[in-house]
Amino acid sequence: MSEFKLSGVLAFLSAKDIPGSNNFVPLNIEGALVPEEILCERNVKYYNQPIGIIVAETEKIANRAALLVKAKYKNVKKQPVFTIREVLDREPERVTVFIVYPARDRGLNVQRIMKGSNDIFDQYHYHMETQSCVTKPSEDGIDVVAATQWPDQVHVAISQVLNIEQSRINLTVPRLGGAYGAKLSRNCLIACACALTTYLTNRPCRFIMSMQANTRIIGKRNPCMVDYEVGVSDTGEVQYLEYHLYSDNGCIVGDPILLFGISAVKNCYDNRRWSYKLFNVTTDTASNTYARSPGELEAIAMTEHIMERISYELDRDPLEVRLKNLNPQYSDLAEIVAMLVEESEYNKRKEEVNAFNKLNRWKKRGLRVAMMSWPASTVMDFHVQLTVYHGDGSVVIRHGGIDMGQGINTKVAQTVAYVLQIPLHKVKIKPTEVSATPNTIITGGSRTTHAVCFGVTKCCQLLLDRLSTVRETLNDPTWELLIQTAYLRGINLQTSYRVTPNDEEIFRVPGAVVVEVELDILTGEHDISRVDILQDAGFSINPEIDIGQIEGAFMMATGYWTCEHLIYDKKTGELLTDRAWNYHVPLAKDIPIDFRVKLRPNSFNPVGVLGARTTTEPPMCLAVSVAFALRAAIVSSREETGYPRTEWFHLDGPFTLEKNVLKADVNLKEFCGCR
Structure with a gap:
């Protein structure tokens, strides 16, 4: 060799x-x-x-x-398959049914039937x-x-x-x-x-x-495809929906991504008239894996895609169509939308965007919305260990959760300091070590932070119960004196707790967004002029971290919908975009010029730890609104070219520079003033 x-x-x-x-x-x-x-x-x-x-x-x-x-x-295989459509055409035996969800009702007021499909691709x-x-x-x-x-x-x-x-x-x-x-x-x-x-x-x-x-x-986010047929009334209310979602797992169905998509398909809508089937697909690519909001992003985006199409073909306001189909049980989301419409000046800005588009031929603006009700599962099994040192009363926490930038250690330390009523600097979080916190499940699904906070709360309560007998014998002792006295009396200053799904309940995270973009029709470049996000974080443990997570998740998904595009050799399957030079993520100038993120005020989650809701993954599902806003800008240009504004055009994957220009489909005669 x-x-x-x-x-x-x-x-x-x-x-x-x-x-x-x-x-x-x-x-x-x-x-x-x-x-x-x-x-x-x-x-x-x-x-x-x-x-x-x-x-x-x-x-x-x-x-x-x-x-x-x-x-x-x-x-060597002569014709490998790399996409869901190739599998359906050439190797349908690689498609397996994951779940079938039948409709429980069917409306009779069908005034329009729409059929279509949409492909979204992988993300590094x-x-x-x-x-x-x-x-x-x-x-x-x-x-x-x-x-x-x-x-x-x-x-x-x-x-x-x-x-x-x-x-x-x-x-x-x-x-x-x-x-x-x-x-x-x-x-x-x-x-x-x-x-x-x-x-x-x-x-x-x-x-x-x-x-x-x-x-x-390493595998990427699962590419997905949806085939659908929807019948609606004149107001956009769904009378029936046939919905087939295909998920590309790569060479093997390894990580159960579709499992997380089941409860996300309905998003925030009344799904009694919906019939949907979810399919697993294998292709000749690396085994795909979990990616921030796995399954949920794809399912919610596909459902929002259908709502968007209904609004276009009926020439109705996209928010009106969504509210027409909103699940009446989600009154919290209805309140969020009402507040967002007012604070974002949605109706006023809609008129301003229309006025701008009438006055400008080669710059177009789009204003669009998206809504979500993100399902938070109970994937959790974490050991938590609390140790207090008698010399100075400092506290050390070891837990099975992994800090990867989401701020879990900060929130855990805050929770300990709050429950024990001690200064924050007294609490230190140590790295996860399996001899202290064994048999730990995944840190994922946005529930780990709150699960571990629940665990340390239990540990603190166990410790306080032990210290209570000592505290009664002392006159308003300092924390240091209390701990030293307890130590001298032989009280164990170490506690532990195992958090399991039995400790918490499933809940959903509501949120909504209004996005405005400005698109250069000739170059395909765009600016995100303004973003207004309102999300329910419950009674936030740390609002600054939560707002940062919402901003980061939204921008990560904005890249997915605008500039991140993986290209493979069609004959071999070799990935050609494997560096920062040719795989583009959002940069500083891609951040919205006016970025407004707000947590729902006066909110409290009755089944959440300290009343909080999760924030790290749900905003990924709101960024599809950027794609919708770009589509609206393109439609405005196409209308001046001669296309009906109610004509839906097909576009798979991200709204890249090239696609923005090509889908605008400007007539060359327009450049010379001819028609």
């Missing part, structure tokens, strides 16, 4: 070198569906699937040696810290520092891969440099490869993927 001629290369590891199971998705953990190979043993499932590991003295040498590896393939997570792991030999086995959202999966998988007991694996998870779902199940691939290298070489190993490797090997 030519790579071994390179100085500094130590070894090449393949599937045959794995002492245990060649699988990074252990089937004895909750949520695991099927095994997935660490290193390919026989049949290659997608372009750039890992087939081996180069072990070298430095990262630079390892990357250089990897480029020298020559692999020979045989029986673009976390600043790529998939990474560090391992080293230890006295009792192996030390692992992994960038994972799922410590239990990594812990169990490494044990099975190396065929050693879990008690010999010392796993620590520090704060992550971003994740957005990519490090839920996918980091385990890297962690297992890193641990395997240390185990076989008895040397420390640092495994950090380059951005190119990260984008090529």
Whole structure:
């Protein structure tokens, strides 16, 4: 092998070198569906699937040696399939029914029938810290520092891969440099490869993927397609809806993304007349995975797409159509919409946008809305441990949740300080460590922060119960005196609690947005002039963090709808947009010029921890309004070209510069003043 001629290369590891199971998705953990190979043993499932590991003295040498590896393939598939439509046309056997939800009613006032489809594509997570792991030999086995959202999966998988007991694996998870779902199940691939290298070489190993490797090997957000037929009344009220949603899982149905989409399909609407089927699809691409608001973003966006089309073809206000179909049980959302309409000056600005468009030919504005009722599940199983040091009364918390920028540690520390009535500086949060917080499930679904806050509240209450007998014997003691006295009297100053789904209830997160954009018809460039978001965060534990999360989620999804576009070689499946140079995310000038985010005032969630609701993922579903606003701007231009404003045009994926120009479909005669 030519790579071994390179100085500094130590070894090449393949599937045959794995002492245990060649699988990074252990089937004895909750949520695991099927095994997935660490290193390919026989049949290659997608372009750039890992087939081996180069072990070298430095990262630079390892990357250089990897480029020298020559692999020979045989029986290569001549016509691989990369999209849902290709599967439906050529390999329909790769489509499986996930769930069927029949209608419970059917309206009789059908005045218009609309049929159509819509495709949305994948999205790279673009976390600043790529998939990474560090391992080293230890006295009792192996030390692992992994960038994972799922410590239990990594812990169990490494044990099975190396065929050693879990008690010999010392796993620590520090704060992550971003994740957005990519490090839920996918980091385990890297962690297992890193641990395997240390185990076989008895040397420390640092495994950090380059951005190119990260984008090529790791799966993305599930692409989706919807086929629908909807019958409506003259006012836009749905009389019946046939809705088929297809989700592209990549080469294998691994992570159960559609599970999260089931309760999101209806969004905030009355779905009694809706009949929908959800399908899993496999393609010849990397196994796709969780991405911020997985399943929910796709399902809610597709439903909003249908509402948007109804408003166009009936030439009715999009907000009016949505309110006509709003589930009457969601009175909280109706209140939010009413408040948003007033504060955003929606009706006044609608007239201003129309006036602007009449006066300008090559610059057009669009004003659009989106609504959501985001389902917050109860995916939780976390150990929480509280320790108080008697010397100064300082408090240390260890918990199974992973901080990846969402502010979980800040909110947990605040909760402890609030319940114990001590200064915030007395509370410190330590990294997750499996010997202290074992068997921890995923940090995901936007429920982890509140689940852990619930757990530390229980720990604090247990501690306060123990301290109560000591407090009664002292005269208004300081915290430090109380703790020292309790210690001297033999009281245990450490408590723990395990948070499970039995501790919390499912709830929904309502929110709405009004977006205004200005589009240059000739170049396809646009500015987001103003965004007004009103979301229910309940009684927020930390409003500044929550508003930051809403802003960040909205912008991440804005990239999905405007500029993030993954391009694959149609013959091989090779990902061609694998760097920052050709995969574009929103930058500073893409942020709305006027960005107004507000939390619903005087709100309290009766089933939430301290009355709060989650904020980290729901706003992803509101950003589809940017796409709708761009469509409205394009429609205004098309109307001047001669197209009816009620004519719906088809556009799949993001509203990129090219698509904006092409869909405007300006007649060349317009440039010379001719008609």
